[in-house]
Amino acid sequence: MHIKAQDLGFTYMKNTPFEKRALRGVNLELKEGSRVAIVGHTGSGKSTLVQHINGLLVPSEGSLTAGEVEIRPGTKQKTLAKLRQQVGMVFQFPEHQLFDETVEKDVAFGPLNFGYSREEAFRLACEALGKVGLHDKELYQKSPFDLSGGQMRRVAIAGVLASNPDVLILDEPTAGLDPQGRINMMELFSDWQKEKQERSYVLVTHHMEDAATYADYIFVMHKGSLVFEGSPEEVFSDEARLKQWGLGVPKSSSLLMNLSKRTGAPLTVTAFTPEDAALEIARFLKGDEGSV
Numbered sequence: 225m226h227i228k229a230q231d232l233g234f235t236y237m238k239n240t241p242f243e244k245r246a247l248r249g250v251n252l253e254l255k256e257g258s259r260v261a262i263v264g265h266t267g268s269g270k271s272t273l274v275q276h277i278n279g280l281l282v283p284s285e286g287s288l289t290a291g292e293v294e295i296r297p298g299t300k301q302k303t304l305a306k307l308r309q310q311v312g313m314v315f316q317f318p319e320h321q322l323f324d325e326t327v328e329k330d331v332a333f334g335p336l337n338f339g340y341s342r343e344e345a346f347r348l349a350c351e352a353l354g355k356v357g358l359h360d361k362e363l364y365q366k367s368p369f370d371l372s373g374g375q376m377r378r379v380a381i382a383g384v385l386a387s388n389p390d391v392l393i394l395d396e397p398t399a400g401l402d403p404q405g406r407i408n409m410m411e412l413f414s415d416w417q418k419e420k421q422e423r424s425y426v427l428v429t430h431h432m433e434d435a436a437t438y439a440d441y442i443f444v445m446h447k448g449s450l451v452f453e454g455s456p457e458e459v460f461s462d463e464a465r466l467k468q469w470g471l472g473v474p475k476s477s478s479l480l481m482n483l484s485k486r487t488g489a490p491l492t493v494t495a496f497t498p499e500d501a502a503l504e505i506a507r508f509l510k511g512d513e514g515s516v
């Protein structure tokens with residue numbers, strides 16, 4: 225799905241003493257089949273921006289176009305039902321949204337709500353549970369609240385995938401997970417996206433490593449404005465510039481930058497994972513042994 229924001233602005237609690245301008249003049253475009261990240265300091269407007277993509281929020285100024293649907297100030301929520309199905313949202317701690325009496329019913333709720341027959345909705349639920357790695361059918365009849373925290377989160381994500389969205393909005397989906405749990409979760413979304421070339425995801429994250437690893441293109445938000453966009457190499461090439469926006473570079477890049485500064489070694493500093501950093505150092509050592 226093609227998504228475009230034009231001069232998008234948003235103000236919370238407009239015309240009240242608590243009025244808060246959260247977005248101003250945002251212009252961005254996401255192509256079909258893209259893997260993008262939105263980064264920015266706390267309060268920079270990331271969540272506000274992504275909530276416009278499925279019409280949870282309606283712009284105060286400008287417009288947001290998602291596929292066939294154009295959302296402008298005053299657009300009525302009831303015209304956005306189809307968009308809700310096409311754009312799935314995974315929030316922080318998605319397990320907090322579980323509510324039904326069995327795992328299967330909870331996951332089938334979305335497809336049922338979007339008009340699928342009972343049989344088809346339960347088939348989609350079963351498929352989605354498999355996708356998130358929950359294959360044990362005994363589990364499907366249990367209460368979601370009797371599962372482990374990790375399983376609960378997977379059930380909640382299955383509930384979003386079951387409606388077959390074209391776009392997934394991932395707003396800090398790995399919050400509270402340990403490093404391996406984070407990798408497993410992000411790999412799940414990455415595999416989901418690769419399954420069909422028209423699928424996209426938009427990842428909101430504070431983890432620069434995740435942005436660099438799982439996005440081909442990154443948007444940087446600062447105080448409600450979009451201040452930079454580019455490939456991970458472009459975004460993370462300038463540590464000082466990122467600092468101005470309260471951001472850092474991935475730890476592996478920082479290590480290489482420091483190593484290069486201290487030793488003068490001509491290292492390529494855009495290695496974003498420990499594996500890539502190790503490869504870069506090994507490459508250098510092989511070519512110029514003992515210099516680092």
Ligand SMILES: Nc1ncnc2c1ncn2[C@@H]1O[C@H](COP(=O)(O)OP(=O)(O)OP(=O)(O)O)[C@@H](O)[C@H]1O
Pocket residue numbers: 236237244245246264265266267268269270271272273
């Ligand atoms: N429901 C709300 N009512 C009033 N102001 C809000 C509301 N939600 C967010 N804000 C304000 O809007 C601004 C942008 O918030 P937003 O949550 O979009 O930022 P963010 O970049 O997602 O932050 P974080 O990284 O902390 O999640 C902040 O100043 C925030 O305090």
